[in-house]
Amino acid sequence: MSQKFERVQAGEKAFDWLLxxxxxxxxxxxxxxxxxxxxxxxxxxxxxxxxxxIASSAVILFSHRHKRRDPRIRDARHEFQVFWKEHFQxxxxxxxxxxxxxxxxxxxxSFYVSTFLFLALLFIYYRQGRVISxxxxxxxxxxxxxxxxxxxxxxxxx
Amino acid sequence: xxxxxxxxxxxxxxxxxxxGTALAEYPERNIQGTIQWGAGGATDNVARSLTPHVExxxxxxxxxxxxxxxxxxxxxxxxxxxxxDGYNLLYGAENPLLYPLMGLxxxxxDDMHSVNIIGQGLVVIAAPADSQFDSFAExxxxxxxxxxxxxxxxxxxxGLPSTVxxxxxxxxxxxxxxxxxxxxxxxxxAMLGGHIxxxxxxxxxxGEQIRSGKMKGLAVLTSEEIEALPGVPPITxxxxxxxxxxxxxxxxxxFVHQDAPEEAKKVLADAYEQAVASEEFGDFMENFGxxxxxxxxxxxxQYLDNWQSVTAWAMYEADAEILxxxxxxxxxxxx
Amino acid sequence: xxxxxxxxLMAWLDxxxxxxxxxxxxxxxxxxxxxxLSVTMAASIxxxxxxxxxxxxxxxxxxxxxxxxxxxxxxxxxxLNIPGAPSAVVTAFDGYPLAQRxxxxxxxxxxxxxxxxxxxxxxLVLAGSAPYLADMALxxxxxxxxxxxxxxxxxxxxxxxxxxxxxxxxxALGAIIGLxxxxxxxxxxxxxxxxxxxxxxxxxxxxxIGLFGxxxxxxxxxxxxxxPVKQKVDKIIPPLKMVLKYLPLSVRTSIIGVIVGALPGTGxxxxxxxxxxHAKRTVxxxxxxxxxxxxxxxxxxxxxxxAAVGGAYVPMLTLGMPGDAVTAVIIGALVIHGLNPxxxxxxxxxxxxxxxxxxxxxxxxxxxxFGLTGxxxxxxxxxxxxxxxxxxxxxxxxxxxxxxxxxxxxxxxMLGFGILGYWLKVFGxxxxxxxxxxxxxxxxxxxxxxxxxxxxxxxxxxxxALVTNPLSLVLTAVIVLVLLGQTPVKxxxxxxxxxx
Numbered sequence: 007m008s009q010k011f012e013r014v015q016a017g018e019k020a021f022d023w024l025l026x027x028x029x030x031x032x033x034x035x036x037x038x039x040x041x042x043x044x045x046x047x048x049x050x051x052x053x054x055x056x057x058x059x060i061a062s063s064a065v066i067l068f069s070h071r072h073k074r075r076d077p078r079i080r081d082a083r084h085e086f087q088v089f090w091k092e093h094f095q096x097x098x099x100x101x102x103x104x105x106x107x108x109x110x111x112x113x114x115x116s117f118y119v120s121t122f123l124f125l126a127l128l129f130i131y132y133r134q135g136r137v138i139s140x141x142x143x144x145x146x147x148x149x150x151x152x153x154x155x156x157x158x159x160x161x162x163x164x
Numbered sequence: 165x166x167x168x169x170x171x172x173x174x175x176x177x178x179x180x181x182x183x184g185t186a187l188a189e190y191p192e193r194n195i196q197g198t199i200q201w202g203a204g205g206a207t208d209n210v211a212r213s214l215t216p217h218v219e220x221x222x223x224x225x226x227x228x229x230x231x232x233x234x235x236x237x238x239x240x241x242x243x244x245x246x247x248x249d250g251y252n253l254l255y256g257a258e259n260p261l262l263y264p265l266m267g268l269x270x271x272x273x274d275d276m277h278s279v280n281i282i283g284q285g286l287v288v289i290a291a292p293a294d295s296q297f298d299s300f301a302e303x304x305x306x307x308x309x310x311x312x313x314x315x316x317x318x319x320x321x322x323g324l325p326s327t328v329x330x331x332x333x334x335x336x337x338x339x340x341x342x343x344x345x346x347x348x349x350x351x352x353x354a355m356l357g358g359h360i361x362x363x364x365x366x367x368x369x370x371g372e373q374i375r376s377g378k379m380k381g382l383a384v385l386t387s388e389e390i391e392a393l394p395g396v397p398p399i400t401x402x403x404x405x406x407x408x409x410x411x412x413x414x415x416x417x418x419f420v421h422q423d424a425p426e427e428a429k430k431v432l433a434d435a436y437e438q439a440v441a442s443e444e445f446g447d448f449m450e451n452f453g454x455x456x457x458x459x460x461x462x463x464x465x466q467y468l469d470n471w472q473s474v475t476a477w478a479m480y481e482a483d484a485e486i487l488x489x490x491x492x493x494x495x496x497x498x499x
Numbered sequence: 500x501x502x503x504x505x506x507x508l509m510a511w512l513d514x515x516x517x518x519x520x521x522x523x524x525x526x527x528x529x530x531x532x533x534x535x536l537s538v539t540m541a542a543s544i545x546x547x548x549x550x551x552x553x554x555x556x557x558x559x560x561x562x563x564x565x566x567x568x569x570x571x572x573x574x575x576x577x578x579l580n581i582p583g584a585p586s587a588v589v590t591a592f593d594g595y596p597l598a599q600r601x602x603x604x605x606x607x608x609x610x611x612x613x614x615x616x617x618x619x620x621x622x623l624v625l626a627g628s629a630p631y632l633a634d635m636a637l638x639x640x641x642x643x644x645x646x647x648x649x650x651x652x653x654x655x656x657x658x659x660x661x662x663x664x665x666x667x668x669x670x671a672l673g674a675i676i677g678l679x680x681x682x683x684x685x686x687x688x689x690x691x692x693x694x695x696x697x698x699x700x701x702x703x704x705x706x707x708i709g710l711f712g713x714x715x716x717x718x719x720x721x722x723x724x725x726x727p728v729k730q731k732v733d734k735i736i737p738p739l740k741m742v743l744k745y746l747p748l749s750v751r752t753s754i755i756g757v758i759v760g761a762l763p764g765t766g767x768x769x770x771x772x773x774x775x776x777h778a779k780r781t782v783x784x785x786x787x788x789x790x791x792x793x794x795x796x797x798x799x800x801x802x803x804x805x806a807a808v809g810g811a812y813v814p815m816l817t818l819g820m821p822g823d824a825v826t827a828v829i830i831g832a833l834v835i836h837g838l839n840p841x842x843x844x845x846x847x848x849x850x851x852x853x854x855x856x857x858x859x860x861x862x863x864x865x866x867x868x869f870g871l872t873g874x875x876x877x878x879x880x881x882x883x884x885x886x887x888x889x890x891x892x893x894x895x896x897x898x899x900x901x902x903x904x905x906x907x908x909x910x911x912x913m914l915g916f917g918i919l920g921y922w923l924k925v926f927g928x929x930x931x932x933x934x935x936x937x938x939x940x941x942x943x944x945x946x947x948x949x950x951x952x953x954x955x956x957x958x959x960x961x962x963x964a965l966v967t968n969p970l971s972l973v974l975t976a977v978i979v980l981v982l983l984g985q986t987p988v989k990x991x992x993x994x995x996x997x998x999x
Contacts, residue, residue: 021926025668032675032690039682039689045958046951048682051944052689055678058671065664093925098720102918105893109914112897113907121897125890132723132886147891155898163901231699234686241681242699246906268686315953320684343641343952344684346945357637359953 014073017089022066029059097132104128117163122148190250190428191224199255200239201319202232202347206368206454210282210416211255213448217439222431226253232346235259235320237269244271248421250428253279258414259322261472265479265496266322267488272472276419277429278464280436284415285454286367287328287385288393292358293378300383301402303362304338311339317351317363318342324414325351327475328364328385331412334482335405355379366414367392367453386410392453409478415457415471417464433460474499506853509555510861516559520858523563524865528873530564531571532583538568538825542832557832558851559858565825566862569767569804570614570870577606577797581711581892585938586767586804588931589775593789593796600792608735609794610801611870612742613749617802618863620753621760621809626856629813641949642964646974648943651769652936653981665928673936674943676701683945696908703937705900705909706916710930712896713917716889718924723885735871741794748795749802752777756803760810766825768938770807771800809859816852 033056039049079085104127111120122144129140156163197215201207208230215226231239236259246252254276263269289300297303307314318325325342332338343360345351348369354360356378364385371392373379381396387407388398400407418436420429439445440458449456459467476491477498484490491498510516531538542561572584577594590610597606639647652670679690680700691697752774759770778789778799785793815826833851900913920930954960965975 015926018926021922035690035692040687044956046948046956048685048687048689051947052675052678055671055675055940059668059675062664062668062671066662066668069662069664097723098717101717101720105914109897109910121894125894128890129887143887151894151898155902163898233683234681237686238681238699245699312955320686341952341955343949345949346683353637354641357640359640
């Protein structure tokens with residue numbers, strides 16, 4: 007098992023550097039809390055945690071010395087292309103965009119209208135255009151959600 | 165091809181959803197009730213026993229959530245930041261009246277609408293059952309011989325214990341370690357385990373434990389012995405000078421956003437007045453060692469102003485240095 | 500004595516109570532299984548429904564919900580790798596790999612039987628040792644809670660597989676998220692970046708739904724067209740041989756569960772963690788390596804979290820102290836019905852105590868019934884094509900998040916955590932340790948400062964107390980042992996020894 011992980015994923019090193027930067031940001035923010043040098047102050051714990059984060063991300067970065075890039079990846083530019091292809095496939099990008107649009111739509115329309123649109127759109131897209139059955143499933147799901155949350159649990163929905 | 169069906173369905177669902185909101189009267193859905201202190205404490209107990217009566221009257225559900233921390237600032241801040249639609253209530257104790265004084269927050273109950281001041285309680289200074297002290301006088305004597313040694317349970321700056329400590333310090337000297345808990349409930353647990361040496365508590369939270377012998381009452385914050393705790397001396401026995409601040413005690417109230425619709429404010433005021441007046445709740449409060457006030461509107465505002473002025477000036481006289489602002493600067497009149 | 504006996508059987512003989520317990524258990528399973536719907540929430544809503552009822556009826560329904568809910572969380576953990584409740588986080592470690600191998604039916608069957616065994620042992624311990632255990636729980640000083648939280652965090656980070664550094668980073672990240680908001684002592688804003696929105700902190704359910712629900716939805720998009728594993732649901736009832744094989748382990752982990760459950764503030768989530776670690780240490784030859792679908796890794800947390808239910812009732816019924824969030828709500832219910840939860844409760848109203856004990860046992864039997872019969876419908880969830888499932892998961896996440904505070908802002912946060920969780924998962928970080936960090940971080944901060952205040956802010960006195968108090972000494976020793984056992988120190992020492 008351990009040998010499998012010796013290979014670094016496309017973009018992994020960059021991500022680990024980002025985590026290091028984030029940890030430093032946390033330290034700066036934690037340091038702004040009052041009473042830092044004291045052992046018992048609002049800031050003592052956050053600063054300690056930030057130091058732990060920095061230390062562990064340093065260890066993670068250090069471990070890259072023992073890892074190799076996939077030999078098929080030629081250079082940094084190629085790595086970026088592989089990364090892009092892996093994580094920005096059309097159906098992932100569409101899902102993310104539709105999800106964001108859905109959350110925005112909830113505020114403008116009501117919950118049920120936007121949920122129906124969201125489900126119907128994605129069902130149709132992912133099931134390659136089986137429109138009628140997708141609409142039926144979306145409608146059915148909506149009915150179940152209505153019964154369960156609005157009637158049974160009396161959850162207030164926007 | 166599917167477009168017309170689709171639109172029609174969407175419209176139908178939308179219309180159904182909207183019809184629901186337009187026709188209903190307040191309250192047409194669940195109300196969120198935020199308790200600014202932790203579970204098992206006095207505020208929590210009062211809120212949880214009163215709420216079912218109100219739910220009955222309003223014919224809705226009030227979902228209670230404890231949001232303790234920061235002397236109640238966290239819970240109050242949460243309610244003030246919600247939409248002012250009357251669906252978010254705050255169950256609070258006395259602390260918010262002291263926020264600006266302690267520099268905890270720049271708001272007080274003046275920034276909310278008081279639905280009802282439910283009742284007020286008495287304070288007892290409690291110690292573990294096996295404590296070496298039998299009275300507050302003994303504790304004071306020990307603390308003065310060993311300053312900064314005794315561990316007092318607290319609930320954060322501006323909480324009831326710190327206010328009582330300030331009053332004591334206004335007339336005498338008591339230097340202790342302040343161990344902060346999320347409310348009187350967790351404080352009592354720590355006391356039962358002997359992890360703190362004493363803690364000023366509301367009688368409501370501590371009475372049962374003292375009567376059953378799990379804790380010891382060192383003094384009640386009154387000028388005379390009280391019926392609910394026979395044998396526990398009044399604090400004036402150890403500190404006669406503290407009498408000028410008495411009678412003093414914590415109170416509990418229900419509050420709603422200042423900009424809540426008038427209709428909601430009125431419905432709530434009526435419902436809470438009726439619920440607090442109910443016999444069952446009255447019995448509960450009596451059992452609980454607390455007095456029912458049931459104030460709303462003008463009376464409630466007057467009560468709050470009076471409590472604030474008495475306490476703020478007492479704290480100012482005790483130790484002006486711990487305050488972030490003087491009562492004068494905040495425009496709090498002298499009692 | 501005969502009184503005690505009649506109180507015990509009260510729930511078994513009254514048809515109405517019987518029905519309510521059954522209904523509560525069934526509803527609890529579904530509430531627990533749906534991420535975002537919590538038992539705490541269901542119980543607090545029920546308080547309002549049941550306040551006009553007879554106290555016994557109300558308690559029967561709540562006991563059912565509680566028992567069913569703690570169990571229900573494990574189902575979605577096994578089937579979808581989305582724990583329905585924090586106490587099922589650990590169940591997913593081995594439960595989900597089992598489902599991926601097509602053994603979901605077997606896994607659920609075994610987890611049901613084991614949950615019931617754990618629940619019954621928890622109930623027995625509650626009946627036998629309530630006053631004694633409650634006294635013991637009181638002995639824990641803030642310092643000891645601090646040590647337990649440290650131990651919890653340590654266990655979480657070492658459980659996270661791939662690398663220790665990643666585990667520790669995840670836990671610390673979670674703890675930082677948990678600390679966002681106003682400080683408990685001084686009400687000073689911490690880590691809020693000056694935002695008013697963040698003053699009240701980030702609700703841990705928001706983080707949980709984001710990291711477990713939304714992130715999983717994003718992550719599963721990678722294998723959108725993979726046909727789901729056909730789940731073997733024909734073998735639901737586990738063979739007796741299998742149950743007997745794991746019985747010794749389940750008894751041990753049940754006892755761990757009861758003890759952790761009885762500590763105020765720690766419930767099934769931490770109990771299951773301890774139990775899992777115990778199993779990992781003591782079981783030499785698991786059915787599969789831990790984390791890849793070991794039945795032992797399923798048995799341990801499942802018995803422990805159900806046993807913790809019995810444990811949580813111990814301090815509640817003897818002292819009026821909630822053992823966890825759900826018992827806190829039930830305390831509220833007792834108060835509403837005019838009872839005084841506290842040391843006097845068992846003396847003045849012993850029937851409440853014995854009724855609860857009998858009722859817990861009954862709810863566990865119903866759990867066995869519903870747990871072994873309803874699986875087919877449940878397993879179908881996994882066979883739903885991903886194309887339908889993934890958008891639905893996101894909708895459930897939105898509903899679950901919104902229903903906590905009716906706050907759209909938190910829904911946006913949830914999605915943000917979902918995207919963050921996706922990237923962390925991609926690069927080998929696990930989301931489980933983050934969420935446990937969110938829960939344990941604030942506890943750690945609070946107890947650390949209480950402990951420091953208790954010794955007058957003296958660092959040396961604090962360290963001294965860790966080794967002079969017997970209870971603290973034991974906990975400190977355990978932590979040191981875990982550290983030695985889990986850090987690279989051990990392999991490093993072994994290598995050195997071998998070289999010589």
